[in-house]
Amino acid sequence: MAFEMVAVVGLGTMGAGIAEVFARAGLRVIGVEADADALATGRGHVERSTQRAVDRGRLSGGERDAILGRITLTTSREDLREADLVVEAIPEVLDYKRSLFADLDRICKPETVLATNTSSLPVTAIAAATGRQGRVIGMHFFNPAPVMGLVEVVSTVLTDPALVPEISELARRLGKTPVAVGDRAGFVVNRLLLPYLNQAAVLLEQGLARRDDIDAAMRLGVGLPMGPFALLDLIGLDTAYEVMGVLFDETRDRRHAPAPLLRELVSARLLGRKSGRGFHGDEPRPREPDRSTVITFEMAGEGADELTERLRTAGFKPSADPDVILRPADRPVIEHAVRLQDPARLVGVRVVGNRVAELAATVLTSQAAARAARDLMTVIGLTPVACRDRAGFVTDALLYPYLNDAVRMYDTGYASIGDIDAAMRLGCGYPAGPFETLESIGLAVVRDGLRALYAEYREPAYAPAPLLDQLVTAGVHVFPRA
Numbered sequence: 001m002a003f004e005m006v007a008v009v010g011l012g013t014m015g016a017g018i019a020e021v022f023a024r025a026g027l028r029v030i031g032v033e034a035d036a037d038a039l040a041t042g043r044g045h046v047e048r049s050t051q052r053a054v055d056r057g058r059l060s061g062g063e064r065d066a067i068l069g070r071i072t073l074t075t076s077r078e079d080l081r082e083a084d085l086v087v088e089a090i091p092e093v094l095d096y097k098r099s100l101f102a103d104l105d106r107i108c109k110p111e112t113v114l115a116t117n118t119s120s121l122p123v124t125a126i127a128a129a130t131g132r133q134g135r136v137i138g139m140h141f142f143n144p145a146p147v148m149g150l151v152e153v154v155s156t157v158l159t160d161p162a163l164v165p166e167i168s169e170l171a172r173r174l175g176k177t178p179v180a181v182g183d184r185a186g187f188v189v190n191r192l193l194l195p196y197l198n199q200a201a202v203l204l205e206q207g208l209a210r211r212d213d214i215d216a217a218m219r220l221g222v223g224l225p226m227g228p229f230a231l232l233d234l235i236g237l238d239t240a241y242e243v244m245g246v247l248f249d250e251t252r253d254r255r256h257a258p259a260p261l262l263r264e265l266v267s268a269r270l271l272g273r274k275s276g277r278g279f280h281g282d283e284p285r286p287r288e289p290d291r292s293t294v295i296t297f298e299m300a301g302e303g304a305d306e307l308t309e310r311l312r313t314a315g316f317k318p319s320a321d322p323d324v325i326l327r328p329a330d331r332p333v334i335e336h337a338v339r340l341q342d343p344a345r346l347v348g349v350r351v352v353g354n355r356v357a358e359l360a361a362t363v364l365t366s367q368a369a370a371r372a373a374r375d376l377m378t379v380i381g382l383t384p385v386a387c388r389d390r391a392g393f394v395t396d397a398l399l400y401p402y403l404n405d406a407v408r409m410y411d412t413g414y415a416s417i418g419d420i421d422a423a424m425r426l427g428c429g430y431p432a433g434p435f436e437t438l439e440s441i442g443l444a445v446v447r448d449g450l451r452a453l454y455a456e457y458r459e460p461a462y463a464p465a466p467l468l469d470q471l472v473t474a475g476v477h478v479f480p481r482a
């Protein structure tokens with residue numbers, strides 16, 4: 001089917017961007033809003049977005065005018081009769097969407113494809129409101145739509161199978177990468193991303209580490225574009241809370257239960273950037289860090305050479321009566337501490353990604369030793385991340401379950417390895433997809449890390465996915481790709 005005339009219903013955050021994407025690709029677009037005021041706001045979104053592109057030299061003034069010229073705006077759904085495709089981007093409320101789809105089904109010509117941009121509602125339930133369930137599909141764009149390169153193409157059991165390649169081809173024509181999946185809560189990206197963000201909130205609540213330390217660990221250590229709390233603030237805590245609720249309703253996995261801390265912040269209307277404050281937004285003025293004058297240290301255990309060398313180069317000397325004993329580790333260090341004459345001095349240290357040093361203080365570690373460890377790491381150019389002495393410290397505890405979820409998702413046949421990797425790279429701006437990350441860390445390392453997490457938290461979902469376990473047992477280092 002040739003899609004020449006498309007319509008977008010709802011020109012809010014997503015719809016305005018989606019209308020722009022279609023118009024940029026040369027299609028004629030009808031934008032529909034609820035009333036004249038909302039229409040003016042929607043027009044403003046598109047005008048500002050295209051003007052920004054001109055200011056940045058990505059569009060010429062003439063191109064911008066041509067794009068805006070292809071978009072017609074209306075408040076009347078009746079104008080959509082001849083559209084080849086309608087993309088719905090109204091608020092995430094099932095009743096609103098079902099009523100809109102029933103109406104579109106009545107108005108539009110029989111061959112019109114009706115698509116929803118829903119993030120978390122079942123596409124099947126929206127399709128069921130129409131008499132053309134074979135021509136209803138999910139087209140899930142990412143925010144901001146003109147920038148993000150992914151479209152999840154979601155088919156239901158009722159969708160005409162021939163429609164999936166047509167919509168995927170259309171997505172390519174828009175310059176996007178399509179990933180075709182079935183109708184499961186969260187699709188690929190939100191199903192893998194949101195539980196990780198939720199888990200960060202759970203760990204914060206449990207006092208594993210402080211907010212900024214967790215953000216720094218994931219951004220600087222793992223190399224993600226943002227820390228989990230900065231990203232939650234961007235997404236909106238209310239949205240994250242709702243999506244987690246939908247995931248939980250489908251899976252009944254207690255890990256998908258929205259973190260109580262999220263509920264608390266949402267109830268307090270601390271929703272993130274949109275309300276001015278969420279996890280972030282109430283920072284006291286940064287305090288000048290206390291500067292230690294002379295710190296002495298001792299290194300214990302294997303893997304100490306490189307850190308010792310860096311500390312020596314920075315002018316510190318190992319001492320027999322140290323302020324802090326640093327023990328390189330990726331597991332809790334309390335057993336080592338209790339063997340020492342003065343366990344208060346021991347801090348576990350683990351360098352992540354060459355920029356972050358996770359510093360695990362045991363229940364016996366003194367504040368002075370913890371502070372000395374932090375200052376030493378700062379001096380040698382590492383960002384210290386203070387955390388409790390728990391399996392996985394911060395980064396593994398957040399990263400490995402996400403990687404495990406990706407393996408389980410692939411193993412159920414929901415999406416291919418290439419599609420899952422592409423979805424996370426393009427949908428979240430991650431530097432690598434989960435399978436690429438798993439292979440670069442090493443399958444056995446991740447499997448063993450998951451075992452340690454499982455032993456610590458007794459969380460069934462942390463048990464290594466059988467496929468991961470079997471590949472490690474078989475001595476295979478990469479995932480089998482079709």
Ligand SMILES: NC(=O)c1ccc[n+]([C@@H]2O[C@H](COP(=O)([O-])OP(=O)(O)OC[C@H]3O[C@@H](n4cnc5c(N)ncnc54)[C@H](O)[C@@H]3O)[C@@H](O)[C@H]2O)c1
Binds near residue numbers: 013091118143
């Ligand atoms: N915001 C995101 O990051 C994001 C990302 C991907 C998908 N989505 C999904 O996109 C959809 C829209 O989200 P959003 O963030 O753009 O919401 P939004 O609130 O910014 O925009 C919704 C728009 O729909 C309009 N609207 C409401 N009822 C209407 C009607 N009956 N007819 C025409 N217009 C109507 C509103 O006036 C508003 O402009 C939701 O389903 C959401 O889950 C959002």
